[in-house]
Structures are given as structure tokens and as C-alpha cells.
Amino acid sequence: MIQQLYTRTKKAAIGLSAVLLLHSTTQAQNKDSLFVQAVMKEVMNNSQLQPLAQELIDGIGPRLVGTPQMQKAHDWAVAKYKDWGVTARNEKWGEWRGWERGISHIDMVHPRVKSLEGMQLAWSPSTNGKTITGETILLPLLADSVAFKQWLPSVKGRFVLLSALQPSGRPDYNLEQWGLKETVDKIRNERRTAAADWAKRIGNTGLNTRTLALALESAGAAGIVQSNWSQGFGVNKIFSASTKKIPTVDIALEDYGLLYRLTESGQKPRISVRADAKELGVVPTFNTIAEIRGTEKPEEYVMLSAHFDSWDGGTGATDNGTGTITMMEAMRILKKLYPNPKRTILVGHWGSEEQGLNGSRAFVEDHPEIVNKLQALFNQDNGTGRVVNLSGQGYLYAHDYLQRWLAPAPDSVKNRIQTSFPGTPGGGGSDHASFVAAGAPAFSLSSLSWSYGNYTWHTNRDTYDKIVWDDVQNNVLLTVILAYMASEDAQTTPREKALLPVNSNGKRGEWPAQRKATRRGGLD
Known part of the structure; x- marks a missing residue:
């Protein structure tokens, strides 16, 4: 009898615990539900x-x-x-x-006048309220670092174009939507070839992109011009400058391509750059x-x-x-x-x-x-x-x-x-x-x-x-x-x-x- 009573009492206690746990869980769930409803109302209405x-x-x-x-x-x-x-x-x-960006003005002034879309990079040196004008020059494909050192004096007073020429400014999704397969494949191959060619141009100098910019600066270049295209219409990545004394600017693919082609064809384009910035210590x-x-x-x-x-x-x-x-x-x-x-x-x-x-x-x-x-x-x-x-x-x-x-x-x-x-x-x-x-x-x-x-x-x-x-x-x-x-x-x-x-x-x-x-x- 005592054992039966103990067993019934134990079962009752377990049952009560289960009920209490269920009740507690239900209460918590109801509380959570009410909170979520209140949050939804606040998010939507206020x-x-x-x-x-x-x-x-x-x-x-x-x-x-x-x-x-x-x-x-x-x-x-x-x-x-x-x-x-x-x-x-x-x-x-x-x-x-400490640094504060100022206004960037970048214009082509020869062989015709055109305002260019671009800006100085973060922490780029200022032109100190002046407008600097100079001819653009391309980094050629040189044999080695010795040839680079021989070429280097030619950058004095010039703006050096330091990015590859993109064969097309159309992003992949646009090419795929409208292009024939052979057209898409051709453009992609041209892109790979252009990227490889440019990597070789930089590599043959014996420097990387950052140290190359510093070498150009030391040689008296007027500034560095690049275009870090982000694979979309009108969009470029904007990071930071490596230079310490001369401005580094990024120009949109469309305008950069114009400068590159004019330079490559021997038409000697000239640009003017004013890049205001403040050094704040x-x-x-x-x-x-x-x-x-x-x-x-x-x-x-x-x-x-x-x-x-x-x-x-x-x-x-x-x-x-x-x-x-x-x-x-x-x-x-x-x-x-x-x-x-x-x-x-x-x-x-x-x-x-x-x-x-x-x-x-x-x-x-x-x-x-x-x-x-x-x-x-x-x-x-x-x-x-x-x-x-x-x-x-x-x-x-x-x-x-x-x-x-x-x-x-x-x-x-x-x-x-x-x-x-x-x-x-x-x-x-x-x-x-x-x-x-x-x-x-x-x-x-x-x-x-x-x-x-x-x-x-x-x-x-x-x-x-x-x-x-x-x-x-x-x-x-x-x-x-x-x-x-x-x-x-x-x-x-x-x-x-x-x-x-x-x-x-x-x-x-x-x-x-x-x-x-x-x-x-x-x-x-």
C-alpha cells in the first residue's frame, strides 16, 4: 500500500511538474509573441x-x-x-x-576641352590651391627594371596613366543579355589580355603598384591618374593614394579610356588638375x-x-x-x-x-x-x-x-x-x-x-x-x-x-x- 501510494504521488508530482513547465513555456511564448507584435508595429508605423x-x-x-x-x-x-x-x-x-577632402577639378584642355569625371583618392596630397597642367604619358612595356630606370626621367612634369585600358565599359550582365556568344567571348578574352599586359608592364619595372607610384613621384611626375573600374556602368572603386607629394586621382572608365587612346595614338592630351585637401596632423x-x-x-x-x-x-x-x-x-x-x-x-x-x-x-x-x-x-x-x-x-x-x-x-x-x-x-x-x-x-x-x-x-x-x-x-x-x-x-x-x-x-x-x-x- 505504501509503495502504491508513493508511486501515485511520484506520478502526480511528475505530472504537476510537466504541467508547470508547459505553463511556464506557454507564458514565455506568449510574452515573446506580444513583444514581437509590438516591435512589428513600431517598425512599420514609427x-x-x-x-x-x-x-x-x-x-x-x-x-x-x-x-x-x-x-x-x-x-x-x-x-x-x-x-x-x-x-x-x-x-x-x-x-x-588627419585629412580632409576638398573639391576636385579634373579637365582635359588639349586636344579639346572636356571636364572629366573623377576625384582625388583618400589621403591624396593637395595641389595647394593651384591648378597643375601637364601632358599625359603611358607606362610602356619595358624589358626590365634597367630599362624602367632609363625611361623614368621622361615622366617629369607629366601625368602618368597607371591603369589598363578596358576594351569595353559594359558589365558582364549587359554583354550576356545582348551579345552573341562569340562577341561576349571575344570581349572577355580582350579583357584578360589587357589585364595580363598591364600586369607585365608593372612587373617589368621591378616594383609593385604602390612603390611604382612613389618612384614616379620621386622622378618629378605631375601626378598619378588611374581608373579602378568596378565592373559596372559608371562605377569605380575609390581607395587611398600612395603618393606623398603629388596628387593621385581616379577617373571614370569612360574618360580614362579617352585619355588612354589619345595618349597611345600620339595626340599628346593635356589635363589640368586641382585637388584641394587639408592635412590635419x-x-x-x-x-x-x-x-x-x-x-x-x-x-x-x-x-x-x-x-x-x-x-x-x-x-x-x-x-x-x-x-x-x-x-x-x-x-x-x-x-x-x-x-x-x-x-x-x-x-x-x-x-x-x-x-x-x-x-x-x-x-x-x-x-x-x-x-x-x-x-x-x-x-x-x-x-x-x-x-x-x-x-x-x-x-x-x-x-x-x-x-x-x-x-x-x-x-x-x-x-x-x-x-x-x-x-x-x-x-x-x-x-x-x-x-x-x-x-x-x-x-x-x-x-x-x-x-x-x-x-x-x-x-x-x-x-x-x-x-x-x-x-x-x-x-x-x-x-x-x-x-x-x-x-x-x-x-x-x-x-x-x-x-x-x-x-x-x-x-x-x-x-x-x-x-x-x-x-x-x-x-x-
Whole structure:
């Protein structure tokens, strides 16, 4: 009798526990559902994305590290967070060469007059308020470095054309849409031949592109002219200059081709260049950090992440203005709808990502207490598109918690996301990699392309008009849900790493090593 009573009591207790667990789970699911509904309403009816973008991307503009615009952006973000009641600060992590872009005027003045589309590259020396005029000259195919040294004096007072001639300015998709197969194959072969020829021209000098520019500068060239075509109509990559005294300018493919052909045919075109810029000495570099303090586990962290800086050919709209405003808007909504999170929610707006993840690497070095207690980090940095890929970054159990956190998201958001588990750890590319290298669970919210690689990544066409607002709103909704779920989760995310696959050489993959930040940029 006693045994039967014990058995009935034990079964009743188990049954009660199951009921209580079911009730608790149902309550949590209802709470999560109500939160998601509130977020959806806020995202759709009270979005601040366009005002944020107008102020940041149109008003402040590109955010090259070391420029006044970068500092304005940091200060603007801190003020905006404080308006929302979110604690924020600018945290110094290094120093950089200070520089400010001025107006570029590039014109062909002979054999006819034509204004050319182009601009000076980042950190290009200024012409100091003067207009420099000179003939253009091509780097010829020389036999070797001895022949190069013999030719070198001929560049004095001239602008040296330092890019290959593209046989066609039509991108591949346009060729494939309209061209006969034999036409497409012919143009592609011409491109390969032109690229190989130009590589040989540079290689035969015994120098690389950077040291070649410096040699031309030392020989008295008036300036360097290049065209870094980005495989699309009217679009070029705009990076940085190697020269220290003479201007380096990038000219659109159409106008560069004109100069090249005129020069090659012996018509001796002349161009005039005025490239205003200011050297500003040594300036401090910052990350902007904002925080919503946790209530139950304040020393554990959920982090949102997006780099703040950009190249300055355009206005940095999709690289990474859209990632920046996604994280700002997510923090605004979290503060409004989830003001007392279980864990502390941070956002990092990183400086100098474009020169090697420097801001986030510095943060990882400087804040082990946060990195070691990081529940999860979510980074967005590859354009305006909706998030369509999520990798487990090589963490063995990432599938369990990421799928759990995605569960409350609307089907229209989560069903478009392709997941890969455990995935492989990011070794670079964007700021989540800085945290992955330190063994912290950090994830890239990877976006649909929208021709990002050709048309807006580091180009002169990365501007406000390329933003796709519906997709950015989608990403805000996803980010808020992930941050909320990661904060609420009763479990701490495990950090066990999966066994990485064997590469083509038969060697087992290794976890990326943590790398130090460059804390003095352009100064050494």
C-alpha cells in the first residue's frame, strides 16, 4: 500500500511538474509573441530609419577615418542616443593621419576641352590651391627594371596613366543579355589580355603598384591618374593614394579610356588638375559605444555591431550606413519596448573597419571583461539587402540557440534566412571576426546582394538613393528579436568549437588567430 501510494504521488508530482513547465513555456511564448507584435508595429508605423539616414548619410556624408566627418558622426550618434535616453560615449582607441577632402577639378584642355569625371583618392596630397597642367604619358612595356630606370626621367612634369585600358565599359550582365556568344567571348578574352599586359608592364619595372607610384613621384611626375573600374556602368572603386607629394586621382572608365587612346595614338592630351585637401596632423580615433543596462545579469552582454567608418568615394550609404542605422534603430526600439533587459545590451559603432577591423580589434583587446561574458554579438555589414544568411561561425552548439532565438520571428523574416551549422569561423571581412578570433559567439547577419560588390562596395556610387528601405526595416525587426531573445535566454551560450573541415591540402582547418589593431594609422 505504501509503495502504491508513493508511486501515485511520484506520478502526480511528475505530472504537476510537466504541467508547470508547459505553463511556464506557454507564458514565455506568449510574452515573446506580444513583444514581437509590438516591435512589428513600431517598425512599420514609427520608423526613424529615413530621418537617421538623411542626417548621417546626406548631412554628415562619408566617414573616412581621420577626417572631421568621422568625428562629426561619432558626436552625432552620442547625441542621438542621449535623446533616446540611451547611455552612450565615444571611446578612444588610437590615432590616425588627419585629412580632409576638398573639391576636385579634373579637365582635359588639349586636344579639346572636356571636364572629366573623377576625384582625388583618400589621403591624396593637395595641389595647394593651384591648378597643375601637364601632358599625359603611358607606362610602356619595358624589358626590365634597367630599362624602367632609363625611361623614368621622361615622366617629369607629366601625368602618368597607371591603369589598363578596358576594351569595353559594359558589365558582364549587359554583354550576356545582348551579345552573341562569340562577341561576349571575344570581349572577355580582350579583357584578360589587357589585364595580363598591364600586369607585365608593372612587373617589368621591378616594383609593385604602390612603390611604382612613389618612384614616379620621386622622378618629378605631375601626378598619378588611374581608373579602378568596378565592373559596372559608371562605377569605380575609390581607395587611398600612395603618393606623398603629388596628387593621385581616379577617373571614370569612360574618360580614362579617352585619355588612354589619345595618349597611345600620339595626340599628346593635356589635363589640368586641382585637388584641394587639408592635412590635419594627428587626430584621435574612436568607437561609439551605447548601452542599455541589464537588470538580472548586468555583467553578461548582448552586443549589436556595425562599422561606422567608410571610404569616401560616395557617402558610405550601404557600406556601412545601412548597417549603422539598423543598429541605431534597433537600440531605439529596444530602449522603448524593452528598457529593462535581463542582460546588458551594447552596440558598437566601430572606427577604421575599412583599414583592417581596427576599431573592433582594439575593443576586443581593451575589454576582455565584456568579450568573456558575451552572450552573442550580431554584426551587419554587407549592404542594404535583407538578411538571407546566418552561419554558426564554427560554434558546435550554435544551431540550438540561434534557431531558438529565430523562432518568434515572423515567417516572412526567418523563412528567407538560409542557415549553416556549425559553419566556419570568419577570419576577416567584417567586425564579427574580431570577436570570433577571441572565441566569443559573434555572428554576421549577411544580406542579399543588390549588386553590392560591383555597384556600392567602396565605390563612387555608394549613395543614399541605393538604400532599399523595406529590406533595412526587415533587418531592424530581425535584430531587435535576436537581441531580445539572446538577453532573455535562461541559458548562457556555450563556446565549444566544432572540428573544422580538412582543406584541399589535407590539413585540418584552424581557428582564426586574434590580431592586434593598428592604433597609429598613416603616421609611421
